[in-house]
Amino acid sequence: MKWIGTQTIYNDVRIRGSVDIKGLSSSVVITNTTTSSTTGGGLLSLRSDDGAAMGDDHRLGGIIFRGAEDSGGTLRTGAKIHAYADAAWSASENGTRLEFYTMDGNASSELSLTLDSDLLATFVGGVTVGGTLTVDSVGVSAIQTSAESFVDNNTSLMTSAAIDDRINTAVTAEDLDLTADSGTAAVDLNSQALAVTGGTGITTSATGQAVTVNSDAAATHITSLGTLTGLTLDGDKNVTPGDGAMIHLDTSTITDTNTSATGTAAKYTHVNLENPTVAATNDGVTITDAATLYISRPPAAGTNMTLTNAWSIWVDAGNVKFDAGLTVGGTITGDVTGDVTGDVSGSAATVTGATQAAITTLAGLTSLGAAGATTNIAAGDLTMYNAVNDGNPIFVIGAASAESFKIQPIYDSGAQTLDYTLFQTAVASGTANKGRMRFAVDGVSIFDIEDGGIDFQADKGIQINNVDIITDSSGTATLSNIDALDATTRSTIESAQKQLTYHNYKADQDTTKTYLGLGDADSEETATASKVNLPLITPVAGKLLKVFLRSNKNINGHTLTWRLETISSGANFGSTPAVIGTQSGAGCQNTTMTTYDFTTGLDSGTNVVAAADAIHLSMQSDTDFGSNVIYYVTCLWEWDLS
Numbered sequence: 001m002k003w004i005g006t007q008t009i010y011n012d013v014r015i016r017g018s019v020d021i022k023g024l025s026s027s028v029v030i031t032n033t034t035t036s037s038t039t040g041g042g043l044l045s046l047r048s049d050d051g052a053a054m055g056d057d058h059r060l061g062g063i064i065f066r067g068a069e070d071s072g073g074t075l076r077t078g079a080k081i082h083a084y085a086d087a088a089w090s091a092s093e094n095g096t097r098l099e100f101y102t103m104d105g106n107a108s109s110e111l112s113l114t115l116d117s118d119l120l121a122t123f124v125g126g127v128t129v130g131g132t133l134t135v136d137s138v139g140v141s142a143i144q145t146s147a148e149s150f151v152d153n154n155t156s157l158m159t160s161a162a163i164d165d166r167i168n169t170a171v172t173a174e175d176l177d178l179t180a181d182s183g184t185a186a187v188d189l190n191s192q193a194l195a196v197t198g199g200t201g202i203t204t205s206a207t208g209q210a211v212t213v214n215s216d217a218a219a220t221h222i223t224s225l226g227t228l229t230g231l232t233l234d235g236d237k238n239v240t241p242g243d244g245a246m247i248h249l250d251t252s253t254i255t256d257t258n259t260s261a262t263g264t265a266a267k268y269t270h271v272n273l274e275n276p277t278v279a280a281t282n283d284g285v286t287i288t289d290a291a292t293l294y295i296s297r298p299p300a301a302g303t304n305m306t307l308t309n310a311w312s313i314w315v316d317a318g319n320v321k322f323d324a325g326l327t328v329g330g331t332i333t334g335d336v337t338g339d340v341t342g343d344v345s346g347s348a349a350t351v352t353g354a355t356q357a358a359i360t361t362l363a364g365l366t367s368l369g370a371a372g373a374t375t376n377i378a379a380g381d382l383t384m385y386n387a388v389n390d391g392n393p394i395f396v397i398g399a400a401s402a403e404s405f406k407i408q409p410i411y412d413s414g415a416q417t418l419d420y421t422l423f424q425t426a427v428a429s430g431t432a433n434k435g436r437m438r439f440a441v442d443g444v445s446i447f448d449i450e451d452g453g454i455d456f457q458a459d460k461g462i463q464i465n466n467v468d469i470i471t472d473s474s475g476t477a478t479l480s481n482i483d484a485l486d487a488t489t490r491s492t493i494e495s496a497q498k499q500l501t502y503h504n505y506k507a508d509q510d511t512t513k514t515y516l517g518l519g520d521a522d523s524e525e526t527a528t529a530s531k532v533n534l535p536l537i538t539p540v541a542g543k544l545l546k547v548f549l550r551s552n553k554n555i556n557g558h559t560l561t562w563r564l565e566t567i568s569s570g571a572n573f574g575s576t577p578a579v580i581g582t583q584s585g586a587g588c589q590n591t592t593m594t595t596y597d598f599t600t601g602l603d604s605g606t607n608v609v610a611a612a613d614a615i616h617l618s619m620q621s622d623t624d625f626g627s628n629v630i631y632y633v634t635c636l637w638e639w640d641l642s
Helices: 160-173 354-358 487-494
Strands: 059-068 075-085 096-103 109-115 121-123 133-135 138-140 142-144 156-158 175-179 184-188 202-207 210-215 395-400 403-411 418-426 437-441 444-450 453-456 462-464 467-473 476-479 497-507 542-551 559-567 578-586 594-597 614-621 629-639
Touching: 156 160, 542 559, 542 614, 578 594, 614 629
Parallel strands: 142 156
Antiparallel strands: 059 075, 075 096, 096 109, 109 121, 133 138, 175 184, 202 210, 395 403, 403 418, 437 444, 444 453, 462 467, 467 476, 497 629, 542 594, 542 629, 559 578, 559 614
16 A cells, blocks of 8 residues: 555554555654543554564563664664563463663664563663652652762652761760769760769670670679568579579677576577568458468479479478467378377378387278388287178288288188188189289299199199109109099099000002001911911900101002001901091101001091900002011000099
């Protein structure tokens, strides 16, 4: 589009690309002909819209001022104004800053002023204010220098040199006036120093800007304080333990110059506290506890300190006299002499002298000693009778009724005749043998009475008239010196008689079941009717307990099955025996013995045989042993001979 001359556009014009306006007096005039208002006037709108939100530091637009630097049409930027987003734009953020640039030197653009979105104006160079600078509603129109006379107003600022001159002038013109108990003094602040000196018992020291006034530690110059209406001692201090830290009355000689020769003074006190009269302004006032001397509590242990004994009052030697009554809320330790009237509670470690003889009856005594303490009763006899029907007195010691040992004589019902004495323990625990009774002689435990009965310690036994009946050696007990056994004991012993039988043989039995010759050695057979030495006749009932095996060959890789078989009484002796019990296991090595237990874990059946049975014992291997195998077999039996 090309326009020549002056053109007037009455509607909006939108131009995409660059517009270059040239002329002798080129200008663009934007006129808004509507009625003027707060929203009226001509507007030049510079826009950036690529269809996406503005990013942080993205430029919205700018105005650039350019000019020719030579006759050849070379144009340079002299100044510019740019608008940048101060943050990424969104529906809730449109922060913007303006940056003003000027040119100094050869094409050197410099940022001169930034107006940011936080209302902060930042000038890169200096700022010259020709009029009044208003800060916080205060207008500053001048700067006072040291060369100017001081003007007292609220519209000027002073330079540092001017402030220094003003202070020096004021200090030179002023004196520090002092008034003491006697006399006055003045200090020229510009040329003199204030001196603080001590008097009697007072020393001073100065460091930096501080003056310290100290009273001499000994304070020997103080000989009298006169009459004090009140005195409070307070303050932390470092001390060497062993002396009065806050108040110390030194040893001294007090001379009586008043009492006549050979006379007697009624009283002397080194420290005398006279009783005060306590009054009140208001009517009906009551004080619950009042004291002429009150001590709140003993010393308390602080950091890194242990107090073995902490006393509120400590009298190191000498007697303590109380002309009136004594009330003690705690424990009295030590000797108490004199009469004690009224109720006495608490504890006494020792009652000595005539007081012991005066105590013959303690009818109301319900407690003696203390928990955890040892109470010694030194007496020739200690008698405790309860002469009432069904009295049954009890002596109990322990931690509580549920953890105790009791001795109690039990009377006949309705009488005082001793029937028996009960020794009994009580425990709350369900653990076995808790509360057992242990008997020891000369510090050596002999036996315990436990839940299951009497348990003797190792190497202890029973004697009758100094003759050993039962002795023990490291857990092995020996019964000795039994002259006779009653019928019941004999029957019990005879009912469990044990016997060993021996059955050795050599065979090549392969996997065939083979019967051992129980009546003779090397009499094995595969059939029960071929040899007379196979069975064992039981005259009484019994049991096969165990079979023991050794061999000349290593046969532990084979499984052996042992069968206990019987021909019962009443059956034809030539009949086939019945299997009543089976036990199996690995064979033995040629260096060890293997045991086959018929008392537990049988494969099947039982190990019990009846009286008059013909017993057979067979052995069978799951695989072939080979030839020339020798079997050394021992059987353990139990017979009821009762």
